Amino acid sequence: xxxxxxxxxxxxxxxxxxxxxxxxxxxxxxxxxxxxxxxxxxxxxxxxxxxxxxxxxxxxxxxxxxxxxxxxxxxxxxxxxxxxxxxxxxxxxxxxxxxxxxxxxxxxxxxxxxxxxxxxxxxxxxxxxxxxxxxxxxxxxxxxxxxxxxxxxxxxxxxxxxxxxxxxxxxxxxxxxxxxxxxxxxxxxxxxxxxxxxxxxxxxxxxxxxxxxxxxxxxxxxxxxxxxxxxxxxxxxxxxxxxxxxxxxxxxxxxxxxxxxxxxxxxxxxxxxxxxxxxxxxxxxxxxxxxxxxxxxxxxxxxxxxx
Amino acid sequence: xxxxxxxxxxxxxxxxxxxxxxxxxxxxxxxxxxxxxxxxxxxxxxxxxxxxxxxxxxxxxxxxxxxxxxxxxxxxxxxxxxxxxxxxxxxxxxxxxxxxxxxxxxxxxxxxxxxxxxxxxxxxxxxxxxxxxxxxxxxxxxxxxxxxxxxxxxxxxxxxxxxxxxxxxxxxxxxxxxxxxxxxxxxxxxxxxxxxxxxxxxxxxxxxxxxxxxxxxxxxxxxxxxxxxxxxxxxxxxxxxxxxxxxxxxxxxxxxxxxxxxxxxxxxxxxxxxxxxxxxxxxxxxxxxxxxxxxxxxxxxxxxxxxxxxxxxxxxxxxxx
Numbered sequence: 001x002x003x004x005x006x007x008x009x010x011x012x013x014x015x016x017x018x019x020x021x022x023x024x025x026x027x028x029x030x031x032x033x034x035x036x037x038x039x040x041x042x043x044x045x046x047x048x049x050x051x052x053x054x055x056x057x058x059x060x061x062x063x064x065x066x067x068x069x070x071x072x073x074x075x076x077x078x079x080x081x082x083x084x085x086x087x088x089x090x091x092x093x094x095x096x097x098x099x100x101x102x103x104x105x106x107x108x109x110x111x112x113x114x115x116x117x118x119x120x121x122x123x124x125x126x127x128x129x130x131x132x133x134x135x136x137x138x139x140x141x142x143x144x145x146x147x148x149x150x151x152x153x154x155x156x157x158x159x160x161x162x163x164x165x166x167x168x169x170x171x172x173x174x175x176x177x178x179x180x181x182x183x184x185x186x187x188x189x190x191x192x193x194x195x196x197x198x199x200x201x202x203x204x205x206x207x208x209x210x211x212x213x214x215x216x217x218x219x220x221x222x223x224x225x226x227x228x229x230x231x232x233x234x235x236x237x238x239x240x241x242x243x244x245x246x247x248x249x250x251x252x253x254x255x256x257x258x259x260x261x262x263x264x265x266x267x268x269x270x271x272x273x274x275x276x277x278x279x280x281x282x283x284x285x286x287x288x289x290x291x292x293x294x295x296x297x298x299x300x301x302x303x304x305x306x307x
Numbered sequence: 308x309x310x311x312x313x314x315x316x317x318x319x320x321x322x323x324x325x326x327x328x329x330x331x332x333x334x335x336x337x338x339x340x341x342x343x344x345x346x347x348x349x350x351x352x353x354x355x356x357x358x359x360x361x362x363x364x365x366x367x368x369x370x371x372x373x374x375x376x377x378x379x380x381x382x383x384x385x386x387x388x389x390x391x392x393x394x395x396x397x398x399x400x401x402x403x404x405x406x407x408x409x410x411x412x413x414x415x416x417x418x419x420x421x422x423x424x425x426x427x428x429x430x431x432x433x434x435x436x437x438x439x440x441x442x443x444x445x446x447x448x449x450x451x452x453x454x455x456x457x458x459x460x461x462x463x464x465x466x467x468x469x470x471x472x473x474x475x476x477x478x479x480x481x482x483x484x485x486x487x488x489x490x491x492x493x494x495x496x497x498x499x500x501x502x503x504x505x506x507x508x509x510x511x512x513x514x515x516x517x518x519x520x521x522x523x524x525x526x527x528x529x530x531x532x533x534x535x536x537x538x539x540x541x542x543x544x545x546x547x548x549x550x551x552x553x554x555x556x557x558x559x560x561x562x563x564x565x566x567x568x569x570x571x572x573x574x575x576x577x578x579x580x581x582x583x584x585x586x587x588x589x590x591x592x593x594x595x596x597x598x599x600x601x602x603x604x605x606x607x608x609x610x611x612x613x614x615x616x617x618x619x620x621x622x623x624x625x626x627x628x
Contacts, residue, residue, distance in 0.1 A: 004529065006450065008444075009444050011530075012533075013445075016438065016504075019437065019496055019500070020460065023494050024500075026478065027472070027475040028471050031470050031474050034473065034474065091366055092362075095363070107359065113366050113370060116373055119608060122554060122607050123607060124557070124558030124607075126577045126578075126580050126581050127604050130580065134380075135376060135379075139392075140391065140392040145394075149396065176376075188623060265473075270565070278473060279474075283470065285467050285470060286466065286467055289466075290465075
């Protein structure tokens, strides 16, 4: 029996573990090793260069603009996306007309709103990015055509071509793609808050503004925190890479105004043949990610209320 | 927010929270008790009305912001190039179905679609099977190193994938897995395991032990208990994580962009779409590009509308855990 148990455990774990170790763990470990070499990525030759790659980072202007843009995304994207998500969820859940016995109620058709809002979430990043790229097209895009139609024909921004606003344009697409998920998520959280809490607060004379900040938000805090981490990882990794790579001119341009860390890692490796240096950038990205998670966890620590 | 044992029952996701139709139909009957109660109620009602108009207003605006770009893409896919440039907001004068056939055949969207189906089909089965096996063992058996292995798996959720890509490329190259279906399937499985193991081991822990014990006493082997008793019991969890993985793998862009670049006919749908955008941009075939975009977009949207509840529950289940 005992023998059988261990054979079973080993039998069930060996394949998943092997695949995971080969394709996830080993590349990560190797990446850290490569960041101390001058590997080009093209030939098997490399030599250890110690901390040279990291020292080089400090003098690399493109790296610093990538850091700046990544941190901007990291700070603003979650704030904007989650705020909009909470705002719409609150409207869905308390914006309804007051009915008998129900202190607060959802708006009519909240189910339909939720279905619509979730649309972008099931689409792949390239679809969303391309859609927005068309909309931003300065000559024939939907946005400038819209400005023309409402009589603002002389306001024809260059959108993605303008280094001042290019990053904001990319960020708008990312917000658009993600808000729906948080509307649904926060809605679920809000509707599980017992109605008695609101009743008691209203009896005490609280208005809806107060109930939101005193009841809804604190009780939703765990979900908000999870959402914050999700959005942060999104802003630093795969999603930011895909949006910037597909949408921006260059990609990463104009004038590195949309360059982000994951894209820079990719370009240094596969375009410039500097795999060793690229992994050093990747390690700095890892550090930013870890610091971010630690801060969110730390700031988010609140007393948990069971209900 | 306690852990949801059955994600299909997420409150607010599946149910409307309208109190009852009868209560909603009698707006006049409120606050008849007089005194302060009545006054408060009257104030509340006007406040409620303003709020109601305001909230419907903002909700409709965002609803339009979400649906307009999608509708615009679908409408544009039926236009010819002159119409797309001449009147971006107008309706097509003639329905140009040829855009669609051109995108499907000439621009290879059909082939890319098939590639995505093959790879995602294979990796989804693999992810679910291997993920469930590992999660089951880690959740329900005590053995030395259990915690270490669990955190090894789960830790993968927090690392930036881009960092692993460079060495991964060479791991794949050395194993002759670049530009192959099975190579991509293995990588998709590997990168889906962290969340799958995390979610399913949480799920297996909530299942009652007595059932598994009964099966063992009746003489079923561990393997048989897993496949015939535990796996069927875990069905709600499997569906949730299955949908999560399906969408994640179907929409995967980063991994194929790096690992699947040799053979142009083997592109995944997401990759193919971007390649199409680049090449059509030069050729000036914008209508074909919109058709390709719509081909990539509509099936997922249709599937979402049909399985709306399950999709929402599947995607949000992880965040609520």
